[in-house]
Amino acid sequence: MTTVHTPVLPEELVRFLATERLAAKAEEYMVDCTLGEGGHSAVFLSRFPNLQVTGVDADKEIINVARERLKEFGGRIEFYRGWAQDFLSRLGAGEAPGTLPGIILLDLGVSLYHYQKGDRGFSFRGTEALDMRIDTESSPSAAEILASYSEAALADMLFFNAEERYSRRIARAVVEARRRAAISDACTLERLVWEAVPAACRHRRLHPATKTFQALRVEVNGELKKLPGLLRSAFSALRPGGRLGVITFNSLEDRIVKNFFRDRATGGGNGFSRLSGTPILKEALLLTVKPVTPSRKEAEANPPSRSAKLRALEKL
Numbered sequence: 307m308t309t310v311h312t313p314v315l316p317e318e319l320v321r322f323l324a325t326e327r328l329a330a331k332a333e334e335y336m337v338d339c340t341l342g343e344g345g346h347s348a349v350f351l352s353r354f355p356n357l358q359v360t361g362v363d364a365d366k367e368i369i370n371v372a373r374e375r376l377k378e379f380g381g382r383i384e385f386y387r388g389w390a391q392d393f394l395s396r397l398g399a400g401e402a403p404g405t406l407p408g409i410i411l412l413d414l415g416v417s418l419y420h421y422q423k424g425d426r427g428f429s430f431r432g433t434e435a436l437d438m439r440i441d442t443e444s445s446p447s448a449a450e451i452l453a454s455y456s457e458a459a460l461a462d463m464l465f466f467n468a469e470e471r472y473s474r475r476i477a478r479a480v481v482e483a484r485r486r487a488a489i490s491d492a493c494t495l496e497r498l499v500w501e502a503v504p505a506a507c508r509h510r511r512l513h514p515a516t517k518t519f520q521a522l523r524v525e526v527n528g529e530l531k532k533l534p535g536l537l538r539s540a541f542s543a544l545r546p547g548g549r550l551g552v553i554t555f556n557s558l559e560d561r562i563v564k565n566f567f568r569d570r571a572t573g574g575g576n577g578f579s580r581l582s583g584t585p586i587l588k589e590a591l592l593l594t595v596k597p598v599t600p601s602r603k604e605a606e607a608n609p610p611s612r613s614a615k616l617r618a619l620e621k622l
């Protein structure tokens with residue numbers, strides 16, 4: 307079984323998410339909300355023989371790669387094909403407290419698999435159709451967004467989803483280009499962005515189309531919009547004493563996670579009731595005060611890990 311994605315921060319995840327139950331070799335239940343090719347689940351399942359895992363992924367292709375890879379663990383892993391927030395809300399609402407997960411993992415975004423084998427226009431280096439849907443049964447696709455959003459909405463999308471500095475220039479170029487022909491494949495969009503940005507920005511470390519592709523992927527899959535709800539569902543599904551670990555790959559996501567974690571650890575606001583001045587009950591203990599980032603060795607061995615940030619908490 308060949309996989310292409312290298313799991314990021316594996317040792318750090320084990321260190322921060324291994325609960326007391328796991329340390330005591332008791333039974334534990336983990337939900338890997340972003341299973342991908344199953345790299346992180348494989349690490350946990352091999353280390354902890356009493357661990358049971360549910361692997362969740364909204365992508366029906368990649369979950370089959372994980373099924374194949376994780377076969378050796380037999381009934382210790384089961385699979386759910388769908389959005390993590392749907393799985394977690396059901397779990398939080400319907401399950402007996404004793405069967406709730408002690409570990410929940412979110413490794414956000416898409417996998418290297420999507421860039422290399424996804425065939426859906428995730429990479430600006432390809433010639434594929436601009437689809438970018440993780441769940442190919444949902445809509446709209448990236449090409450549909452480029453064809454239908456107003457110039458102002460395109461500029462906002464580029465700025466708010468990826469902090470693209472040239473959002474307005476790129477949005478204008480998209481609107482002008484689509485009058486002539488639909489922008490339907492990755493290399494057409496890459497060329498368009500290249501032409502739209504100032505010539506001086508074309509040869510920097512980051513390719514000028516990087517943020518446009520990121521913004522579109524985030525928009526297509528509702529990644530930023532869904533994140534607060536996803537975090538709330540994860541936290542409420544976790545059993546007391548359980549641990550939540552979230553890996554992000556950009557500052558916009560990390561800010562949402564940081565604020566959510568801070569509010570759980572302080573009871574919201576500054577930690578004191580505005581009415582009575584008494585401390586508000588804390589719901590969580592921060593296990594990482596600052597985000598954990600890859601070691602130099604990991605960043606060199608696996609360059610896509612460079613922007614990863616891990617935050618972890620324990621539910622009280």
Ligand SMILES: C[S@@+](CC[C@H](N)C(=O)[O-])C[C@H]1O[C@@H](n2cnc3c(N)ncnc32)[C@H](O)[C@@H]1O
Pocket residue numbers: 311312313314339340341342343344345346347362363364365368388389390391413414415416417440536
């Ligand atoms: C960064 S990759 C995970 C890689 C994985 N941890 C590994 O080690 O192989 C993220 C995966 O989660 C999936 N995904 C992203 N957001 C999701 C969500 N909200 N619900 C379900 N799956 C999601 C993507 O399809 C992708 O396969």
